Amino acid sequence: MVLGTRAGAAANPPIRSKVLILGAGASGISAALKLQQNNISDIKIIEATANVGGRVTHQPFGHGSMVELGANWIYGKGKNPIHRLAKRYGLKTAPSDKKKVVYFTEEGSFHQSQGEKWSKDFNVVMKKMVRIANDQVDLSSRTALELLGWQPDCPVKAAIEYFGIDWELAEPPETCSLDYAAGTVDLVSGSFPLGDEFVVDQRGFNYVLQQEAAKLANLGDADGPVFYFNTTVTRIQYDNHSVTVETTDGTIFIADYAICTFSLGVLQNKDVLFEPAFPQWKREALLSFHMTTYTKIFLNFEHAFWDNWQFALYASNKTKQGDYTVWQNLAGPKFRASPHDNILMVTTTGKESVRLEAKTDKEIEAEVLKVISKMFPGQTIPTPQQIMIPRWHSNPLFRGSYSNWALGASIQHQENMQAPLPVADHPRLWFAGEAYSMRYYGYLHGAWLNGKEVAQHISQCYHSDQCPSYHYHPLVTSCYADTQQHRRSLMQSRSLPNPSSHPYQSHFSIH
Numbered sequence: 306m307v308l309g310t311r312a313g314a315a316a317n318p319p320i321r322s323k324v325l326i327l328g329a330g331a332s333g334i335s336a337a338l339k340l341q342q343n344n345i346s347d348i349k350i351i352e353a354t355a356n357v358g359g360r361v362t363h364q365p366f367g368h369g370s371m372v373e374l375g376a377n378w379i380y381g382k383g384k385n386p387i388h389r390l391a392k393r394y395g396l397k398t399a400p401s402d403k404k405k406v407v408y409f410t411e412e413g414s415f416h417q418s419q420g421e422k423w424s425k426d427f428n429v430v431m432k433k434m435v436r437i438a439n440d441q442v443d444l445s446s447r448t449a450l451e452l453l454g455w456q457p458d459c460p461v462k463a464a465i466e467y468f469g470i471d472w473e474l475a476e477p478p479e480t481c482s483l484d485y486a487a488g489t490v491d492l493v494s495g496s497f498p499l500g501d502e503f504v505v506d507q508r509g510f511n512y513v514l515q516q517e518a519a520k521l522a523n524l525g526d527a528d529g530p531v532f533y534f535n536t537t538v539t540r541i542q543y544d545n546h547s548v549t550v551e552t553t554d555g556t557i558f559i560a561d562y563a564i565c566t567f568s569l570g571v572l573q574n575k576d577v578l579f580e581p582a583f584p585q586w587k588r589e590a591l592l593s594f595h596m597t598t599y600t601k602i603f604l605n606f607e608h609a610f611w612d613n614w615q616f617a618l619y620a621s622n623k624t625k626q627g628d629y630t631v632w633q634n635l636a637g638p639k640f641r642a643s644p645h646d647n648i649l650m651v652t653t654t655g656k657e658s659v660r661l662e663a664k665t666d667k668e669i670e671a672e673v674l675k676v677i678s679k680m681f682p683g684q685t686i687p688t689p690q691q692i693m694i695p696r697w698h699s700n701p702l703f704r705g706s707y708s709n710w711a712l713g714a715s716i717q718h719q720e721n722m723q724a725p726l727p728v729a730d731h732p733r734l735w736f737a738g739e740a741y742s743m744r745y746y747g748y749l750h751g752a753w754l755n756g757k758e759v760a761q762h763i764s765q766c767y768h769s770d771q772c773p774s775y776h777y778h779p780l781v782t783s784c785y786a787d788t789q790q791h792r793r794s795l796m797q798s799r800s801l802p803n804p805s806s807h808p809y810q811s812h813f814s815i816h
């Protein structure tokens with residue numbers, strides 16, 4: 306390959322390895338472990354931040370507490386690999402009970418039992434959505450809700466709907482696919498049906514990833530370390546023989562194979578230059594899925610002026626969704642990290658998050674305090690001692706929080722998004738991460754499982770000189786004969802963690 310070194314690039318010789326892993330988030334670490342397990346030890350991992358973890362990250366807050374800015378819940382137990390890691394490393398968690406919700410309205414008093422009834426009604430509709438999703442053309446989740454008789458025609462119902470859909474998928478039902486997003490079993494009972502746990506460990510959720518990453522340290526050799534932290538990739542060149550990567554300081558890495566684990570948001574933007582540019586079918590696929598934003602706003606007060614609930618929903622008269630609807634009490638007995646802190650967490654999603662990211666912390670604090678004063682009329686609300694607002698959307702290393710399956714994106718698009726490049730018997734540049742997980746996109750366990758899966762494919766290329774088949778569609782068509790069959794298998798399989806077997810097989814494949 307022609308190196309194509311830019312003028313001014315460092316004169317140091319290129320750093321060579323068999324496999325390059327771009328990004329040290331969950332998928333990057335699980336991919337490296339899988340390669341190691343498959344006796345591929347010549348690996349380099351390039352990461353822009355100073356740490357392992359990516360979107361699993363925490364920060365000190367208040368007077369001795371640690372809060373998770375990204376992933377916080379382990380969705381499901383059983384064979385969920387993240388649950389297993391949590392058990393292995395004794396991660397402290399608290400059960401999340403989304404059924405025990407307190408309702409606040411602008412009017413002040415509200416019969417909680419009415420909220421509970423509407424919430425039950427909504428859950429019944431959600432279960433029906435899973436059933437109708439199987440055999441229809443894909444609809445918007447809004448259309449499905451309406452067809453099933455659900456209308457968010459009052460503030461509390463709008464808040465319940467927001468909690469059930471927007472708060473999980475970080476997008477409103479209008480844009481969410483029914484078949485692949487809101488109508489999947491995940492939203493009703495979790496991917497693994499044994500409940501979900503909220504991580505409260507003061508070592509941070511990414512402690513488990515760091516411990517796993519430590520197993521890779523012995524891979525370093527005379528050619529340098531395995532991990533290159535604080536190293537930002539700016540350019541990725543790929544051809545039939547290798548992948549060449551350039552970083553901000555001009556260092557060149559060359560490998561036989563690379564796994565790019567950058568988020569969907571990063572690939573949708575122009576933060577990294579790919580040469581040659583992605584083919585049209587790849588771009589269409591990447592742009593057909595949505596990189597959404599889920600923002601946690603942390604507020605620490607001198608004293609708690611609220612009761613001991615776990616979740617509260619604030620129903621605004623405007624019925625505008627995303628208006629600081631979902632509140633979490635992190636001062637409750639199982640959630641409190643420090644006796645000196647009284648932390649409330651409120652979440653915003655989607656466009657509302659994007660709007661807020663353009664504001665200063667002080668401006669956001671003023672908006673939040675206005676809402677709190679409506680939730681607690683007649684009370685003097687203290688000024689928060691601290692406020693913290695992660696800005697995932699504007700961060701060039703993430704460009705959002707996680708992916709969502711938007712209305713209009715098909716299984717063909719998903720396969721095109723996953724497809725390695727260049728299209729050849731022996732592709733060199735592979736893609737991994739949460740967005741590429743057909744079954745568990747968005748979730749941390751999706752990222753973990755997908756990293757392993759892609760590493761397994763590369764191991765096969767490497768050891769047998771014959772890559773596994775993969776699917777890509779130069780032209781995505783609406784008349785995809787197998788779609789219903791694929792969809793059914795996908796729906797059935799989303800509740801079963803079985804990364805080794807693909808339920809779907811396409812007619813259009815390489816080989």
Ligand SMILES: Cc1cc2nc3c(=O)[nH]c(=O)nc-3n(C[C@H](O)[C@H](O)[C@H](O)COP(=O)(O)OP(=O)(O)OC[C@H]3O[C@@H](n4cnc5c(N)ncnc54)[C@H](O)[C@@H]3O)c2cc1C
Nearest residue numbers: 328330331332353359360376377378538706738739749752
């Ligand atoms: C606010 C929020 C809440 C979430 N809540 C949950 C939850 O409760 N439960 C759950 O299961 N999941 C949750 N998720 C999703 C979960 O965090 C992700 O699915 C998962 O961490 C993604 O891992 P990944 O390896 O695919 O990507 P990433 O973690 O994004 O890893 C990619 C890595 O690439 C690096 N990188 C990017 N660009 C460059 C570059 N140019 N050069 C070098 N390095 C680069 C990044 O720094 C990053 O470390 C949440 C995410 C967010 C943001």
